Amino acid sequence: MGDLLGVAVLGAGHMGADHIRRLELVVSGARVAAVADPDIERAKESVAALTGVSVHTDPEAALDAPGVEAVLIASPGPAHEEVLLAAFTRGLPVLCEKPMVPDAGGALRVVEAEARLGRRLAQIGFMRRYDAEYRRLKTLLDAGGLGRPLMLHCTHRNVSSPDHFTSAMLVNSSVSHEIDAARWLLGQELTAVTVLRPTPSSGAPAGLLDPQFVLFETERGALVDVEVFVNCGFGYQVRCEAVCERGSARIGDEHTMVVTSGGGAREEVAQDYLVRFAAAYDREVQSWVDATRRGEVTGPSVWDGYAASVVAEAGVRALETGGRVAVELAARPDLYDPRAGVSR
Template sequence: MGDLLGVAVLGAGHMGADHIRRLDRVVSGARVAAVADPDAGRAEEAVAGLDAVTVHTEAEAALDAPGVEAVLIASPGPAHQEALLAAFARGLPVLCEKPMVPDTAGALCVLEAEARLGRRLAQIGFMRRYDAEYRRLKALLDDGRLGRPLMLHCVHRNVSSPPDFTSAMLVDSSVSHEIDAARWLLGHELTSVSVLRPRPSSGAPQGLLDPQFVLFETADGALVDVEVFVNCGFGYQVRCEAVCEAGSARIGDDHGMLVTARGAAGAEVPQDYLVRFADAYDREVQTWVDATRRGRVTGPSVWDGYAASAVAEAGVRSLGSGARVAVELAARPGLYAAGR
């Protein structure tokens, strides 16, 4: 392991700045070589104190900057497609934050572009696959001890949603994590989705359908239900229970510290996903850096990003109609056969 991997980071907002810090301070083997953000001041601020890094307002300029060997895309979703294609054109490995591309047509376009290259360059940022609890659940399901999984009961709660959150974003932004997790845990594509709408919470902004209750079916008949409640007010909670033929396993009920005071015993509930999944983000980026420096690409693929997009889009349609919506996927290119 010789020199450090030079990474161009696209986007210097909340998530981009966190990844810059992570590349510089947490993970070994990498360095930030270039940063691009339309807001040059924000980019300058994010790299304060770093050596040998160039700052740009255009993404492509960052890709072409000296020392850039790989790209981390943390810009807003609508910019992802162009950035991915630009990275592909240069043969640069990419770690792309989710959603890979906000619309399924664009996702398919990226999928086809990588397929034409004939080799994988992109890893998609489904970081739950790197979370310690999810990995233990995946390992347990894979070893067959509990028999085949029949149902997943999932809960996804946020304290409150950002100002401009829409009813559709509960499905295609929040639930997209469960979509990928369900596909990964169960090893099958999701084939249908229904979105049920309980009466909205009075704690949700006017007009937002929150909570929602989303149901998926898999290709081999398993059922996945997801409560998504982004203005629950009391904490950030991600739970998943897999009900199998010979047992069930549940993650997400941890209490690292039990406090008893004033008539109550309990645990603090994390208020933010950056707290809950900090280790997962670290592990994700480190895995990527290490693989990249060895010339390999592992982890969630563009196919995974595409499939999540397609399922989410179907979910939004179900949200509108109230009916069950079948998910239709393009044929899976041979590049992704060995898959996940």
């Protein structure tokens, strides 16, 4: 590799444009070499201030562009499987935003394709693993001082949902982060899902089942509950409390600026995930660039992406049926054994 890792960014929407900014202005050791988006004007606008970047509508053309040594996928989830497989055939390291692949069948095909290579190429973008508060909670739980984790209480709130958001997407898009965070924090697979549906909020669009209460069971008997409310109206909030045998620990209480004036006080609440998790995204991408330049792949794996898709799919079935749905994972390839190395 040259002095700077040449990255093709696939997708120039809200997330992709932010990653382009991050690669050029925040992260060291990398540059944007190509960008692809079906909207060519949006793609051009996303790199208007940069030089030496080729712009494409076809993602595979971006993979083959001069100077491309790695890929950051920030396109919509249904497009991920095809470009992941294309990157694998070219031997290109990948950072893929979540969901890796929305459907469990497609996610399994990605697992099988990477396993056939016999080496890891992809890291999946579950950036909460890079958030300072989540990392402190993980360290605390792993140390064992509070005893065995019994429950995780999680909150996931958005100001409002996009026009295209469906009831199923509260589970397979929003809660997918909690799915991975729970697996990672507890070191356990999730084995069953139940989704409860209170009367929808008057602030939710017609027909959208919002909020929802999602309950996960784990392989060693812990419970994880998630309140997901994507039209709360006041801000973006993510919280998690671990309740253990000898104590509890909570993260996500906003330690932000408090403004006092006019006889009152007002505490700022983040309005967007790119604000709340800005440092986590920076740390995640920097870690990926550094590992790629060393010839390694670290961070959440394709198996983690697959497991999240399977659990989310079970969650959607639970939402639709109103019942408890078991999670059934395929056999895990040896490549994803936690004891395996990270070199590629």
